[in-house]
Amino acid sequence: MYRDRIRNAGLYNRIVTADEAALLIRDGMTVGMSGFTRAGEAKAVPLALAERAKREPMKITLMTGASLGNDLDKTFAEAHLLSRRIPFQSDPGLRKAINAGEVMFVDQHLSETVEMLRTHQLPDIDIAIVEAVAITETGGIVPTTSVGNSASFAILAPKVIVEINLTQPLLLEGLHDIYIPTKRPHREPIPIVAPEGRAGLPYIQIPPEKIAAIVITEKLDSSAKVTPPDDETRAIAGHLIEFLRHEVKMGRMGTDLRPLQAGIGSVANAVLHGLIDSPFHDLKMYSEVLQDSTFDLFDAGKLVFASASSITLSAEKHDEVMPNIGAYKGRLLLRPQEISNHPEVVRRLGVIAINTALEFDIYGNVNSTHVGGTHMMNGIGGSGDFARNGFLSIFVTKSTAKDGKISSVVPMVSHVDHTEHDVGILITEQGLADLRGLAPRERAALVIRNCAHPSYRDALADYYTRAAARDGHTPHVIEEALSWHAALRERGTMMKD
């Protein structure tokens, strides 16, 4: 009876069906669920719950690590199950409900959710649902492909549902390092001084009697849709590598660089992929999610260690890596997102943070979340955790979107996720702007020249010239600052006729 998966015989009697387990969740509850960047989310119980909500309307507050796979957020939205969603999502269906004001979405730095939970500054968790590879003899929960917020959810919740996923290889056991900071005001330093540093246990330790139900499932993680590198993302990677070579030449780092963090998404994946053909070696990652590119870098002999909070792979890469995941032991570590993204550790290690912008402005402010200043895309995720505290804070984006109708370089961003104080380097396929140590007027010249698409460059230069004639540390023609976004809304394009 899954003896290798449930090693505490006292827990056998907790095994129930997903439907039965879902009954533990009642209208109005706050639920903490595993799942980070579509990896390691609980699957069977949430689906059963959504089915039930279709029959008998109910609402919950749902907290996760980050985004969920298996179209869960879509299914929840369709079942009108969610009143509140925290702290990240990336589903088109849920996005629609959020933008319609139907679901209250709280978009948070990923390192901060459990810190607020722990101090009762968010609603207390009534029940946690955590996907696991196994439960140990002592009742320790061994997570699967992500850790996310699962550990703190399970520790803080009075009741825990565990989903044992038989498709998740037992070989994952030992890859996790579950360290939870001690409670303030008596908190000790986090004892991690290198990406490979271990400080905790390989499982989530909770009193076994809190495990209220165990559900066996065989649902796979969703696979990531990885867009292969194109000319533009290759150009972005090229500019980044040229820049890093220059930094090495200037003596600011060695050819092993600094621990790398890269955001999720096709651009970030392509940029990391580009490092395969770079002169750098003995690289380490201290990131929040590992994509295909991480394993390509391992296989190319470039990468020596990777620490993150989740592994999200394409179907192809998944089939290649997962059966051999044991071969990566000693080179791979999954941590709670509070630790993978912790300002203390990110700053101490001096991470090179590479994240993706929707748009940035001529002064270096970055919008990662709001299309047109109003419509939520995914959320800030961990980008702010890394950008604020990184050794280098790099943002990448293509210079245009939607067939050129949108310039990703604008006079003023329509929403700010990363302020000018937190942004060092901007890169598009057009080129790179190194803003470190520059004043806003200097930045504007550089961003327009190096990063803007040629079809928008003159309009930006014209804006800046008229703004600068008006005086000000950060010159703006204030009544025109958001006119590009207004034009997009009214005419469907930022392009002048």
Place this chain on the structure above:
Amino acid sequence: MYRDRIRNAGLYNRIVTADEAALLIRDGMTVGMSGFTRAGEAKAVPLALAERAKREPMKITLMTGASLGNDLDKTFAEAHLLSRRIPFQSDPGLRKAINAGEVMFVDQHLSETVEMLRTHQLPDIDIAIVEAVAITETGGIVPTTSVGNSASFAILAPKVIVEINLTQPLLLEGLHDIYIPTKRPHREPIPIVAPEGRAGLPYIQIPPEKIAAIVITEKLDSSAKVTPPDDETRAIAGHLIEFLRHEVKMGRMGTDLRPLQAGIGSVANAVLHGLIDSPFHDLKMYSEVLQDSTFDLFDAGKLVFASASSITLSAEKHDEVMPNIGAYKGRLLLRPQEISNHPEVVRRLGVIAINTALEFDIYGNVNSTHVGGTHMMNGIGGSGDFARNGFLSIFVTKSTAKDGKISSVVPMVSHVDHTEHDVGILITEQGLADLRGLAPRERAALVIRNCAHPSYRDALADYYTRAAARDGHTPHVIEEALSWHAALRERGTMMKD
């Protein structure tokens, strides 16, 4: 020959006049100077340098801790001495030159400047000028009323000028704790786990042979102009205390609260002053600057310890406190601003961060720096270091400015220093909005109702209603979002006729 002040006899021969010392500074150099919130700045050499610059034009890049006293920044601006100024200032004259684009001002998080310097991401310091109480037998420099960035400037510069200020009491010796983080990538945790924690030496240790000149001066620190609490700041303090009482009642903290940080300025000072008549006790501060209110709290028996990077007092308080500063030993500590503001320590201690906004918007974004979105006031200072990592992130402001012609609560801020992700509580004299765990639409209702001035409330509600009708996670009438600022610029008021 100042034997109590210069205890290393081998250094006597370095004593020169301010004019002579100023000759060490040449056109094009990068100068690192002591001084933080108008306390402990070098005085004689900078003034001599400005005099020289009036006769023989020259330009320098000037880095300090934060703002300077004795009208130094004004004098520098008048002498056209500065090409670049990093990382903070608060002088009306320099502000003018910055806004005219004459001086390139790099507005940084105060914890980050030396981190960038150390890794050569800012111009290397050619010479440091540090005010001191004394030089020890081993050549250790004992700072005066601020530490700021002085330690790292002195460590990184090849040459150091020391200004021994005879007006700064020798009793200050022992109040400082000079701890410098080890270099990355081999950095250890910062070993400070409480406001009173000590980790370094009471002086800045550099090889004595780097001391190129010693100048004796008797110029006083400037005194702070402290505006006494008025009805509005008293109301703000009242709302804050009511809120903190509620937090204590909810069990989120004890009556000793959490370590307090408060920004500079009259509002913050008044708010801290308000704690004298509160039910809280055994308070501690982990802040960047200590104002009059700190000593009032000590004297009222409310405060048991205060850690910061500088002490800035009114003339009256100065005369009362400084001759008795020895009486505060064991209760007072001055640290490098990298440590007083360090994300690692601020997060670990769980600081209550109280900072002042120029304006905030209905969704909780805060502008602390740019009047009308374009004109620099002072800079972000340390507000971001604390707001991002604090246990509570509180921003205060009066609900209107300039006799009601400006609403400090606007549809969209014209510049963002603190994003919605970093802002927990907003307070004006009208009331308090607790934004924790709320989505943007929920925040808008609360901010308009609780914080806006009655004369702007309807216009804000009207804006929000029309925006929300348009759809979006953060609803805006994008073409109107900055129209209040445009109106201010064109008509001198945000008030509708």
